Amino acid sequence: MNKTKKFKELLREPGTFILPGAYDALSARLIEGIGFKAIYATGAGISNAQLGWADVGLTTLKEVVEIVTRMADVTTVPIVVDIDTGFGNAINVIRTVREFERAGAAAIQMEDQVSPKKCGHFTGKQVISKEEMVNKIRAIVDTRQDENLSIIARTDALAVNGIDDALERAHAYSEAGADIIFVEAPTTIEQLKQITSSLKGIPQVINLVEGGKTPLISLNEAEEIGFKIMLCANTVLRSAIKGINESLKILHKEGSHKNVLELICTWEERQSLFQLNQINEWENKYLRELP
Incomplete structure (x- = not known):
C-alpha cells in the first residue's frame, strides 16, 4: 500500500492519533522509530531549523x-506536509501540488492566510477571502494525480474575524474538496467543542502549541471532544533545542564530556539510527574486491 492510501486508512481507523512534527530527515526517522503512524513536515520547524x-x-x-x-x-509512514499558503495564488498552487506529489507527500495542508503568512499562534495575521481559498482548494483537487492525496484545509479566520466566520469558511472548504478541516488557534475548551459540533462527520485537526493560544489537552480529551488528529508540530524541535543547549552549557562550563554522556545517545544508538549496518552490507556486496 502506498503512503497516500496508508494515510486514508489511518483516517478511517477508530480513535484519535498524534501527528508529531519533523523538520529534517533525522527527526523524521526518530518519529517513525518510536512508532508513530504518520509524520508532519512542519513549516515552522523547517523555517526555524533550516533558516534560523x-x-x-x-x-x-x-x-x-x-x-x-x-x-x-x-x-x-505517510508524511503530511505543511505547504503554508500554497506558495502563492491558485496558479502557484498547481505547481506546488505537483512538486509535493513527486516529493512523496501523503497529504498537504494549506491555510487561508495572506502571503507571506505567520505562525498560526502569532498576532497580526490576515486572511484572504473565503472565495479565493475555495478556488485554491479546487486547484488542488483538479491538479493532484493521486486521488488519495489528502487535502487539509486550515483557516486562520478565528483570530481575525471570529469563530462564526471561521466555521463558515470551514464548511465551504470541505464542500470545495478538503478531506480534513483545521480551524487554527481556538482559545478555549468551549470553542474546541463548538468547532467539532459544527463540523460533525468531517475529520478535524487540533494543533497543540506549547505556550500557544490553544489549551493543551490530552489525546483522550481530544478524542472525547471530537478531533481526529492531535497535531504536535514542534514538540520534537523544541525538545531538541533544550537538549542541545543543556549539553553545550555543560561542555562550555566544565570542558569535559563526563556529565554530557548521560544527555546524549550512545555511539551504537547513533549508528543504528542512521543505518550503518545497511551501508556496510552494501559495501560488502558492491564494493568488495573483484577476483
Missing part, C-alpha cells in the same frame, strides 16, 4: 520540497 528564522513565510517552495524529499526517502 521565525515562522513568517520566509521558506521557498523548493526549500521545503527538498526537506520533504529527504524525509520520504528514509521513512515508510
Whole structure:
C-alpha cells in the first residue's frame, strides 16, 4: 500500500492519533522509530531549523520540497506536509501540488492566510477571502494525480474575524474538496467543542502549541471532544533545542564530556539510527574486491 492510501486508512481507523512534527530527515526517522503512524513536515520547524528564522513565510517552495524529499526517502509512514499558503495564488498552487506529489507527500495542508503568512499562534495575521481559498482548494483537487492525496484545509479566520466566520469558511472548504478541516488557534475548551459540533462527520485537526493560544489537552480529551488528529508540530524541535543547549552549557562550563554522556545517545544508538549496518552490507556486496 502506498503512503497516500496508508494515510486514508489511518483516517478511517477508530480513535484519535498524534501527528508529531519533523523538520529534517533525522527527526523524521526518530518519529517513525518510536512508532508513530504518520509524520508532519512542519513549516515552522523547517523555517526555524533550516533558516534560523521565525515562522513568517520566509521558506521557498523548493526549500521545503527538498526537506520533504529527504524525509520520504528514509521513512515508510505517510508524511503530511505543511505547504503554508500554497506558495502563492491558485496558479502557484498547481505547481506546488505537483512538486509535493513527486516529493512523496501523503497529504498537504494549506491555510487561508495572506502571503507571506505567520505562525498560526502569532498576532497580526490576515486572511484572504473565503472565495479565493475555495478556488485554491479546487486547484488542488483538479491538479493532484493521486486521488488519495489528502487535502487539509486550515483557516486562520478565528483570530481575525471570529469563530462564526471561521466555521463558515470551514464548511465551504470541505464542500470545495478538503478531506480534513483545521480551524487554527481556538482559545478555549468551549470553542474546541463548538468547532467539532459544527463540523460533525468531517475529520478535524487540533494543533497543540506549547505556550500557544490553544489549551493543551490530552489525546483522550481530544478524542472525547471530537478531533481526529492531535497535531504536535514542534514538540520534537523544541525538545531538541533544550537538549542541545543543556549539553553545550555543560561542555562550555566544565570542558569535559563526563556529565554530557548521560544527555546524549550512545555511539551504537547513533549508528543504528542512521543505518550503518545497511551501508556496510552494501559495501560488502558492491564494493568488495573483484577476483
